Amino acid sequence: MTFTEGASYSVFILAGLGIAAAAGYAVFKELLFEPKEYKIFGKALDRIKNDSQVRVRIGSPITGYGQESRNRAARQRIPNRVWTDEDGNEHIEVNFHIRGPHGSGLVGAEMFKDKVDKQWKFVYLIVEIRSPSPAKLLLESYVPA
Structure with a gap:
């Protein structure tokens, strides 16, 4: 059960990091490239x-x-x-x-x-x-x- 919980938390963490990276790229692109x-x-x-x-x-x-x-x-x-x-x-x-x-x-x-x-x-x-x-x-x- 602990392996399953750890794997599910890892998926949520990776998804959150992916969303944060996409948001960071959008802001970076908007501010630096006209x-x-x-x-x-x-x-x-x-x-x-x-x-x-x-x-x-x-x-x-x-x-x-x-x-x-x-x-x-x-x-x-x-x-x-x-x-x-x-x-x-x-x-x-x-x-x-x-x-x-x-x-x-x-x-x-x-x-x-x-x-x-x-x-x-x-x-x-x-x-x-x-x-x-x-x-x-x-x-x-x-x-x-």
Whole structure:
């Protein structure tokens, strides 16, 4: 009976260690490796912050966030879509909100990872200003050579 009890305790201990290791890996991965969609969000937001047309319309500083909500988690979650095209290039599309002291807007951006130089390049970057006066701005557009 003691061998059976010891074996059953060992199974529970190993299962607990496995769950702890999986949780530790998830935290480690989340803290040290930035997800691709957040890299794309950052690149798009930097491009928007440096654009004079956007700064004139909504002011500066410009902030970006995921969804219109009072919920902090919803604001931090960036809606995105990831896929691979027929040539094997990885694409990421993000949609997010921007706000400045004088107005706000929506952003749609798509980037792909070029196989040749391994860099992320914009397919498009569109800013739709909602207030104070509606406008659509095409900041980036990729046309293959």
